[in-house]
Amino acid sequence: MDPLSITASAIAVATLASHICTAFGELRLLCNNLPGRLAAVNNEVADLEIVLYEIASLVEKRAALPDSKQSPLPHLLKQANKKLDELQVVVARLRASCRDARYPLLTANMLRKEQGPLRSLQEDIRSIKCSLNVLLGASNS
Template sequence: MDPLSITASVIAIATLASKVCTIFGELRSLSKSLPGRLAAVNNEVADLEVVLYDVASLVEKRAALPGNKQSPLWHLLKQAKRKLGELELFMTHLRVSCRDARHPLLSANILRKDQGSLKSLQEDIRSIKCNLNILLGESNP
């Protein structure tokens, strides 16, 4: 896979991360009492976005990262896209619930019910981010 294709894929995934962060901002404006877990997940996503742009920049400067379909980079990018997609669906559902809820307790109940899956998404995103950082470190002389 050529560096331009990798760069385009990385930027598309970083854009998805940015979209998730935007949804979080909308949630924060709808509800002032969001749980700390959501803020922690948002921080992980924002950090992942920065790492993704670093990867894109490195690939653009030089084809130092492996680009074939079996490379660790490609696998991590697919994971990031899938996990961010799951998180986007969750956050969108929560935003609609917060916006349409007549009672704030309904949104709180949704959050309480989904704490496990939210924690799992946070851990998966953190793992992807750390692995991308390792790849970045290995590619820098």
């Protein structure tokens, strides 16, 4: 993958993360009381967005990556995109549930059902973010 493609991919994934953060904000407005898990996932996504923009900036500044054929960066960007797509589906379901629910108990039940997938996605996003941070740190040293 050439540096321009990596930069474009990182920016595209960061934009997706930004859209998900916006969706979390809308979800917060719809449901007066969000569980802590949702806030934690939102924080992970916001942190990932920042790291992705840093990666894009670094790649753009350097215009070439050392060992670009061996770089884990394209794989990590694909993984981040996949996990954010999955999270976007979960958040959309929760938004629909909160918007359409007439009974708070139904919304609470839906939030409870999504706890497992949210926990898994949070761990996966944190892992990807940490790997990207390691790459950033290594490239800055």
